[in-house]
Amino acid sequence: MMPLRYLLLATVVVCNSGCSMMIYNSYFSDSDKEAEPQATLADLSPAIMPDKTAELPAVDLDTLVATYEEVLEVTDDADIRLRVQRRLAGLEMKRGEQQLYEQEAVGGQFGLAISAYQSLLNNHPNHPGNDRLLYQLSKAYDLEGNSDQSMLVLDQLVTDYPSSGHYGEAQFRRAEIFFSRGDYPNAGLAYNEVIRQGANHQHYQNALYMYGWSLFKQERYRASLKPFSQVLDNHVPADNNVQTLERGQRELTQDVFKVMSIVFSYLDGANTIAEVYDSLGERHYLPLLYDNLGQHYLKQERYRDSAEAYRAYINRYPSADQSPVFYARLIDAYIAGGFPDDVLQEKENYINSYGIYSDYWQQKTEQSRDYIRPFLEQYLPELARHYHAKAQGGREGLAAPKNNQLKQQERTRLEAVAVSDFLTAGNYYQQFIDTFPEDDQVPEMHFLFAESRFEAGVFDEAIEAYEVVAYKYPDDKRGASAGYSAIVAYGFLLQQLPEASKQVVDGISVEETWVRLKIASQLRFASTYQYDPRAAAVLTKSAEELLALKEYQHAIAAARQLTRRDPPAEQGLRKTAWIVIGHSAFELQQYDQAENAYQQTLQVLAPNDSDRQAIVDRLAASVYKQAEQALAAGDAVLAVKQFLRVADVAPSSAISATARYDAANTLMASANYGSAIVVMDAFRNDYPDNPLSADIPAKMVVAYEANGEWAKAGDELTAIYQSSEDEAIKQESLYQAAENYAKAGDKPTAILRYRSYAHAYPQPFPIAMEARYQLSELYLDANEDYKRRFWLKKMIAADKGAGVERTERSRYLAAFSSSVLADDEYQRFKQQRLTLPLKNSLKKKKSALDKTLKAYNQVVDYGVEEFATLATYRIASVYSQLSKDLMSSQRPGNLDALALEQYDILLEEQAFPFEEKAIAIHEANIQRSWAGVYDAWVKKSFAAMSELLPARYGKKERQGDSANAIY
Template sequence: MFSGFYLSACAGLFDAPPTVNLVEKRKTLGEFYFEPVSLNHDPLPDEGLENLRDAYVNLLDIIDDPETIKIVQYRLADLEVLLAERQQEVGVAPVDRGFYDLAIAQYQSILDRHPEQKENAEVLYQLAKAYDLQGQSQQSLQVIDTLLAKYPDTIYLAELEFRRGEILFNVQDYPGAVQAYQAVLEQGPNTDYFMTAAYMLGWSHFKIESYENALLAFTQLLDQKLPNSVIDSQMLRQLNAEQQLALLPVGEKRIVNDSIRIMALLFSYQGAEQSLKAFYENVGERHYENLLYDRLGQQFLNEDRFRDSALVYRGFTEVHPEHNQAPTFAVKQIDAYIIGKFPTFVLPAKQDFVDRYGINGPFWSHWGQLIQQDVKPYLRTYIQELAQYEHSKAQLLTKAANQPNEEQLEKVEENHQKAQVAYAQAAKLYREFIETFPHDDLTPQITFNLAESLFEAQRYQQAIEAYEIYAYQYLNEPRAAEAGYAAILAFRALRETLTDSTLQQQWQDEQLASQQQFVSRFSADPRAIDVLYDTMQQQFELKRYLLAIESAESILAWQPTVDAQRKMSGQLVIAHSEFALQQYQRAEASYEQILAALEQTDPRYNDMLERLAASIYKQAEDNLAKQYVALAIEDFLRVIAKAPSSSIRVNAQYDAASYLLEMRSWTEAISLLEDFRVRFASHPLTESIQDKLIFAYQQNQDWLPAAEELKQLWETNPDSEEGREALYIAAQYYLKAQSRDAALDTYRTYAHRYPLPFNEVTEARFQMSEFYLQSNEESKRRFWLRKLIQGDAQAGADRTDRSRYLAAMSSIVFAEDDVQAFNRVKLSLPLNKSLKKKREVLDKALASLNATLEYKIAEFSTVANFKIGEIYGQLARDLMDSERPTGLSTLELEQYDILLEEQAYPFEEQAIGIHEANIQRSWQGVYDRWVRESFAALSELLPGRYNKQEQVSEAANAIF
C-alpha cells in the first residue's frame, strides 16, 4: 500500500536514495466501517475477491434497507481497492481504464449518495489514496484539500499533509511543500511521517535556497533518528552517534546519511567549520555533531581541499575537545596535513594532539579504557616522533652554540637557550611516553633517551633518576653500564651547581650509593675499578671509615690485580681509617705493612713512620684510660723502639718517664729523663724535666744530684719564689748527702739572701749554728744564734713556737756564757772591790737567764732556773770562801765570818727558793736533767729536807 507515494519527489536530486515504503499497512475502509456490526473483520483471502465483489454487486440489487446498502457499498469499495492493488502488483492492467477507476467510482458514489455522513472523512481519505495510487496527483491533492477543510481534526492529518507536501514538491511548489511538511512536523515526532517530512522539509528549503531553515529541518530529522536520552552535557558528548546510526534500518540509515551529506554541503556553502560551529552555538550542541564534521572534512578531502579538511577536523576538536571522537578527528586533521603535504603543520598538530589527549592532558582521566586504548597507538607514534625531533634539534643547536660558524657567532647564546628549551621539551615527551607505555618494548630505550636529554638540559637530578632506571630496572639492556656511569657523571655535575653544603652532602650520599650499585652490577666494566677507587676516596674524605675500609679491601682483592699506586692507596685508606676508628692495634699492623713496602727514601716513609708511632701512642692512651699504666708504659717504650726518629717519640719518652715516676720506678724514670734532657735539649718539654728529675732523685734518695738540680734551678732564677725554695731544699739535700761544705755554703747563701719567709730563714740560721757547733767554731756559731734571737724578736705576727724555741735555745747559750763569766770572777781583797765586780757579772748573768725564762720554754726554763739558783748558791759559797783579811784576831775573824754569813745567807735562801720553784715543775710533768740537778742542789742546801734516805720496813720486804 502507498508504494512510491512520497519519496519520488527527490528522484534525480543529489544522488537521492532509492524509494522505500516506510508507512505501515493500514486497515481498509471496509474493515473500518464494518467494525460496529458483528462481522468477521479478518483480512479477506486473495482467492475469490472478484467473486466476492460480484456478490456484493448483486446484493445491491436485492436489498432495500438504506443502511445496509451503505455498508455494502463501503465493503464493495474496499474490495475494488484490494483488487486494484493486486492487479497493480502483478502488472495486469484493466482494459480501457485505470487500476483504481472502479474503486474511485465506488468512493465517489458513496459521497454522492451520503454527502453528510460522518464516515465521509474516511471515504475521502480512501478516495485520495486511490487517486494517488492511480497516479492522479492533482485529483488526490484536491480530495485531500477538501478532506482537510471539512475535517481539520482528522486522525489522518499528518499523513494527508505529508501527501500534500509530496505532491507539491513534485510539482516544484516548494513554498507549498514547506508549509505541508511543516504541518506534519507540528504533529510531533511520534507520527510515522515525521522523519520523512523533516527530510523533505529540508529539501524543500534547500530548493528555495533557505539554507538555514534547511539545516534546522534536517536537524529535526537527526534529533528524532539519533535521539539523546541523556541530560548531562558530559554524558551527551560521549554518546556514540555512529552506533546509533548503524542500528537504524537500512532505509532510515540512508535518509540520515543523506541528510548529513546535504547538511555538510550546506555548511561548506556558508564557511565550512565556522558556520557549523556557529549553527550549533545557535541551536544548541548535539551529540552527533561529529558526524557532520566528519562528513564535511571527508568532502573537502575528496575534493583535494586538504587544508580545509584539516581545519574542519580541528574545528570539531576545538569546539568539543573532550568528545570521545575528538582524538580521532585530531588524527584525521594530521592525516589531512600529511596527505596534502603541509609538513610545517604536521608537527604542531601532533604536539597539540599529545598535549590534549595524552596521559597528562585534561581528558585522559575522564575516558574509559576503550577510548584510551584507541588513542594509545597514535600517542605512541606521535610522542616518539616529537621527542626525537626535539632531541635532534637540541643537539644541532648545541653544536651551533659550541662550534659556531661565522654566521652563528652572534647567536651563540640564543642557540644555547633554544637548545635548553628543546632538550627540556624532548625530556617532557620522553617522560610522557614512559608514563603512557610503561611496559612497551621501546620504553627502556626511551628512558635512556630521556636521561640523555635531561643531562644535556642540565637537569641533572632528573637525569640521574632516568639513567638509574635504565641501568638497574631493565634487564639485559645493551647500554645499561653506560647509563649507570652517566648517572655518576650527572651526580658530579649536579654537585658542582650546588652552594648549600647540606644539599651537597645529601647528593654526595646519593652519588656514593649509585657508585656502589654500579660496581656491584657492572664489575666487569673497565670503569668499575675507577668508580670503586673514587668511592673509597670519597668515603674516606667523609670520615665514613668502615665503608672506606670495605671499599679499600675490595680494591686490594680486585681481579685483575690493581696497579701498585692504587694498591698503596687502598692500604693507606685502611690504615688511616683504622686509626680514625681508634682501632690502633690494627692501624699499627697496617702501617708496619706499608713501611715494609716503602723505601726509606720514599717521601711518604717518614709520614708513615709518624703514623705508626701515633697508632702505638694511641694504644698507650687507651691503656691509660683503662688505668693499665704498666701496659701504657710498654706502649710508650715501643714507640721509642719502633719509631725512634718520629716526632711522637718525644712525647712517648716524656710520658713513659712520667708514668714510670707514678709507678715509683725511679731508676728507669731517671734514665729516660736524663736521656730526654740531653737528646731533646731544645724541646719545650725539657723545661719540665728538671722538676721531674728532682722528684725522682728525691724519691730515690739520690740527695746529691737532687741538690745539684735544685741549685741549678736557683741559679737560673734566684729572685723567684721557685728559686728560693729550690735553694732551701738544695741545702737540705746537701745535708742529707753529707756534703757538709755544699750544705754550709747553701744554707749560708740562703740565710743571707732570703730573710723571708721567716720559718725557712730561721731554720737556715739554726743549721748554720749547728754546723759551727760541730766544727767548734763557737764565735761563728754565736753569730747565727744571735740571728735566731734577733729574728724571733723582730718576727712580730710571724713569730712561731719554733722560732721561740730556737731563740730560747740560743739565749741559754749566751746565758751560760754569762754564767761562766760570773764563775770566773773570784772574790778577793779588798772584798768590796771584787764583790762589786762579782755583782756586775751576776747581774748580767741573771739578766741573760731571765731573758731565757721570758721565752717560757720548759726545756730551757729549767736550765735557767737551775743556773739562777746555782748563781745565788755560788755567790753564797764564794762569799763564805772569800779571802780573809790578814791581821784579824780570832774574834775579829769570827765576827768577820759571821758578817760574811749574814751576807751569804740571803743568797743561799734565794738559791733554795729558786731550786724549789724549779723542782715544782715536776708536778706539771716536767722532770728533766735540770729539775734533777735542782733536787741535788737542795739536798746539799737543805739536807734535812731533801737528803733523807727512804726506809723500807722488814715486813714490807718480807712480801718479796
C-alpha cells in the first residue's frame, strides 16, 4: 500500500504539470461553510480528470464578491462585517481555486485569500473560530505551493488550539510533511499525537502504520514493532487468512509483515519474536510472523537461518497445528540450500515427531491430522525409497568385481548394513500403509515392503505381504508378480529351514507344512492368474509336488485344470496335464515306450481287427503326450514337430486335427506368429467342417495384430462380423475392425466400419461415443469439415440424451464438440464487419455476438475445466474484439473535425464497457490459477491482460543482490 505522503506528493506533481483539477477540495473545507463538517485528508478520493465540457456554476464569483463588498459599505454592525469579511475570504479562496482550475500555471492565485485570512486573524486574534481560519490559511499556502509557510500555520494551529476539531488532521499533515522531508523524529512525534486522538480518529490506522515507519527510519527497530503489531491487531483476521482481506488492507498487512521480518532479521531473528511478544502478549498471528521471517531468510538465501526460524516456532509451540507445517518448510529450506544430509535427517525426525506412531498424532483430532498427512504422504515414500535404493546399491557394490578381495569380516559388515537399510525401508513402507490404508499407492507400498523384506531375508513377512498384493488388491500391474514372488519366497524359506524341521511331529513335519502352504499358494496363483505366462509352470510344479506327496487325486485335479482350458493359453498347458495324469493312471508315464508298444501291437493285428482303430487312437495319444513333454522341457520346436507328427503316425485318428490345432497354439504361445498363421490357414482349409475351425479367425486376428498386419486383422474381423450369428461378437468385431483399419492407415475403410458401427450400435453408450469421436477425427484428417461437424453434433446430442448412462468421458467429448462449434460461431462473429450505416451492421454484429456467447456458455455449462477455460477466454475475446471493432468501424465521411471528435468519443463510450467486460472475464479465468488450474487458456488470459492492463499484468520481475531502502 503506498504511504499517504507519496499520494500527496503525486497530487502536487499532477497539479504542477498543468492539469486543471480542483484536487485540494478533497483535503480542506470551504471557509464559508463553518456550520458544516469540514472535509479532511481522510476524505481523499482518487484524482479524476473533470469533464471540461460541464457547465460552471451559474453564480458569478465576481458578482458575489461585489455584493458582499457593498454590504460592507452600508453596514456598521461589527458582527455582520466580520461574517461578511470571513465570507469574502472564503470567496477569494474559491476564486483562487477556480483560477487554478482554469489556468495551466500554478502560483499567485491564492494571494488575496491568504491576505484576507491573515487580516482576519490579525484583526480578531481571539475569535473562537480562528482554528478554522488557520486551517484554511494552511490550505491556501499549500495550494500556493508554499509548504514551509503552510507548515508554520499548522504549527500555530496545533499549538494554540490543541482542542480543535482540526487538531488531529493538522498533526497528521505535519507528520506527513516531516516524513517527506526525512525528519523522522518529528514525524514520529506528530504521528503519535494523531494516535493519542484514539482509535476512532479517521487517521488512526495510517498514523500507527507511519509511526512504525518513522521509528524504523530512526533505526529504532525494536520500538517500531509495537505500532506495527497494533496495525496487525486491527487487520489480521482471526483465522490468519489475510487473503480474505480487501486488496488495500491485504497489501498493507503484507507490507507490515515484510518490514517486521526485516526488523527481526536486524535484531535476533526468531528470538526477538519471542521476547517482544512475551512483553506485548501473545497474538493469534504469531505463526505468520515466524513464517514471514522464514520466507524472508529464504529469499536472502540464508537457508539455515530460515530453517532455524521455523524450528524456533516448533520448539516454542510443539503441539500447535502449525508446527508440522512449519517443519515441512524447515525441510524445504534445507532442500533449497542444497543440504541433502540435513534434509534426510529432518524428514526422519518429521516422521518420528508427527507420524502415526508418534504421541503428537495420538493427541490430535482428525482435523488437526489433516495438516500432517500431505507431508507424511510425501516423506514416507521418499525415505523408504532412499533406504531401499541405498540397500540395493550396497548389495550391488558387494557383488562388484572390484570388491571381490574384501575380507569376510568387512563383507559381513557391509551385508549387515544393507540388511538394516532394507529393514528400515520396509518399516517406512509399512508406516505409509498404516497411515494411508485407502491410498491408491498402498498396493505398491505393500509390494515394495515385500520386496525389501525379501531382500532382508525375512521371507515369512515377505510372503504375507506378497500375497496381500496378489489376492487382496485388484492390482493388474503387480498382482501376478507378487503372487509369483511369494512362491519364490516359499522356496527360499524352505531352503533356510533347519534340519530339525524335517522331523515329524503329530503326523507332519514343519517342512511339509511349509510345502503344503507353498502348493496352496501356487494353486491360488494359477487360478487367479490363469493367463499369466508363468501360470502353467506354477501349476506344473504344484502337480509334481502333489505327486511327490502321493496326493494322486489332487495331482490329477491340478492336471485336469490345464486340459480344460479353452483355448490353451500357454505352451506347457497340456503337456503338464498329461504327464501328471499319465503317472497317476499308468504309473510310469513312459510315452516313447508306449508309442513303440503300440507300433508293435499294430504290426501283429489283423487288418480287419475291430480294435485297430482304438490302438491307432492310443498311438496318436502317446505321440500327443510326447509333444506335451517337449513343451514341459521348454522345447517348443520339438513340441510342434510332435504335434504335426500325429497325423503321420495316425492319419485316421480324430486327434489328428486337434494336434495340428495345438501346433498352431504352441506357435502362437511362443510368439512365432508367422508359422502359426501358415498352420492355421492350412487347418481351416483341410478341416473346414471341424468345430475348431470356428476359432481360427479369432486366432488369426491375434496373430496378425501381433505381427502388425493390421489390415489383414481387420479383414479377419470383418469376416467374423459378417459370419457370426452372435450379435455381441458381431458388434465387437466391427469396432475392432475399424480400429485395425485405422492403425493400418486405411482411413476410408476405417470410416466405413466406424460409420457402420455408429449407425447400428448406439449401445453400449461409451463405445458408441468413441466411435463418433473417431469419425470426427478421421473426417478432420480428410478435411471434410461438414461431415466432421455432423458427428460433433451427434456427440452433443447423444450426451444430452444419455441420462443415467452419461459419463465423464461423454461429457468431455460433448464439451469438446461444443467448443469446436462455438469456435465456428466465433469466426463468424470476427468476420462480421462494422460498416456504414453502423446501425445495420451493428445489429448483425450483435446477432453474431449473441450466438457466439450462447455457444461458449453452453461449453462452460459442461463443467469440463479444459474447455471452460477456453470458453471463458473466448468470451472475453468476443467483448474485446467488439470493443476494437467499434473503435475501428467505418466513420461517416461528412463530419467536420469537431463532429468527428465527438463521434469518436461516442464510439469510445460505447466500446469501453465491452473492454471492461473483457477484463472482468479474463480476470475470472485468471483466478482459476489460484485453484491450481493453469492451462494454455488461462495463460492466454494473462497475456491478454498484459495488453489490456499493462500496469497490473504487464510487469516483469526484476532481481537485485541487495536493497538499500524499503518503501
